[in-house]
Amino acid sequence: MEKIVEVEEIIRLLNEDFVREIEATLIYVRNAFVMDQCDPSRVTEDIAIDEMRHMYWLADLIVKRGGKPSMEHKELEFGGDDLKSQLERQIALETEGIEKYKQQIDAINDAEVVGVLKHILDEEKRHRKEFRMRLERIDE
Numbered sequence: 061m062e063k064i065v066e067v068e069e070i071i072r073l074l075n076e077d078f079v080r081e082i083e084a085t086l087i088y089v090r091n092a093f094v095m096d097q098c099d100p101s102r103v104t105e106d107i108a109i110d111e112m113r114h115m116y117w118l119a120d121l122i123v124k125r126g127g128k129p130s131m132e133h134k135e136l137e138f139g140g141d142d143l144k145s146q147l148e149r150q151i152a153l154e155t156e157g158i159e160k161y162k163q164q165i166d167a168i169n170d171a172e173v174v175g176v177l178k179h180i181l182d183e184e185k186r187h188r189k190e191f192r193m194r195l196e197r198i199d200e
């Protein structure tokens with residue numbers, strides 16, 4: 061497979077990631093407030109802060125390459141009214157991120173970008189595991 065080297069294309073991909081991180085941050089902040097159980101709410105709030113840190117890392121990569129971070133996020137999907145549905149939505153967001161980051165790590169030829177994306181990928185895997193543990197406790 062031919063690697064992506066054009067800076068414009070790398071900026072475009074990083075902006076897709078940046079927007080996904082904005083959406084995750086906003087959804088998790090809101091869901092942390094509406095969850096009535098303390099533990100999943102705390103975990104969701106902590107992870108929202110990780111997602112905001114991912115926004116900073118991505119924005120830094122974008123700006124260093126001459127781009128501007130895009131703030132054009134889609135309409136937010138929070139999941140349903142119950143904890144189970146919200147956790148399922150959050151797990152789906154993490155899975156989407158994990159798939160995208162894996163593809164980009166394979167495709168992009170820029171060592172600094174790939175290094176940051178690998179670090180973010182590890183955190184998204186941990187997030188998904190944290191949310192799955194809370195979901196399993198509901199199903200018990």
Ligand SMILES: [Fe+2]
Nearest residue numbers: 081110111114
């Ligand atoms: Fe993230």
Ligand SMILES: [Fe+2]
Nearest residue numbers: 154183184187
């Ligand atoms: Fe995450």
